[in-house]
Amino acid sequence: MSATATTSQRRGRGGRERILAAAAQLFAAQGINATGMEQVAEEAPVSKRTLYAHFRTKNDLVIAHLQDLASSGATLESVLTREDIPPRERILKLFEQPAGDANPVRGCPFIDAAAEFPDPESAAHSYAREQKLRMVQLIAALVTELGCREPVALAEQLATLADGAASRAMVLGDADYGRHARAAAEVLLERAERVGSPG
Incomplete structure (x- = not known):
């Protein structure tokens, strides 16, 4: 039954989604350049023909993976668009x-x-750069809403803190490392809000 289920999964729908899920897992675990297309096909599992029907080249797969991440709500930047949070x-x-x-x-x-x-x-x-520029735009819109002056400069400072904290958290293996950058961000925001408020 296991073999039948696997065959059915290979031939069934959802191949693109399985490929993207497999790519995300492998890229995170071992890096993009260290991951081959055959490995993605095996992990999905799909035939190489199906893989290349969805993604003609590895570059196509990488861009689709990054786009999928951007729309997933699972990246650092995704919290900036959540309207349920102040x-x-x-x-x-x-x-x-x-x-x-x-x-x-x-x-x-x-x-x-x-x-x-x-x-x-x-x-x-290029796609990564677009996402990092978008991150600054989203932060700038939020600090403008808070009444802060020079929102773009402040947004760049906050984005630099966030990206730096995420990188150090990865290198040090410390999921809570962002607390250091958050403390600095609170000081920046308090100062900007104080300067921006009348009187």
């Missing part, structure tokens, strides 16, 4: 590991992708 708290939640993250601690997948594809003109690096 603006200030959204910013401070940048310094927490996304819920459900398992050990080992992972850094920002967009920074990881940019590091694995150092050519700034490459598709993966």
Whole structure:
């Protein structure tokens, strides 16, 4: 029955989703460049023909993976668009590991992708840059809502703290490392709110 179920899964629908799930798991565990397309197909599981029907090249798979991450709600930046949380708290939640993250601690997948594809003109690096620029825009909108002056400069400072904390959390294997950056972010926000308020 197990063999039948596996065969059915290989031939069934949802191949693209299984490929993306397998790629996400493998890319996180061993890196993008260290993961081969055959390994993704085996992990999915799908035939190589199905894999290449969905993703003609590995670059296509990498971009689809990054797009899937961006829309999943599981990245650092996703908290910034949550309207159920007040603006200030959204910013401070940048310094927490996304819920459900398992050990080992992972850094920002967009920074990881940019590091694995150092050519700034490459598709993966370009997409990662777009996401990091979008992060600053989202933070700037929130600090503007809080009445802070020079929102773009403040947003860049906060984004730098968040990205730095995520990278150090990964290197040190400390999921709670963001607390240090959060303390600095609170000081920046308090000062900006005080300067921005009349009187």
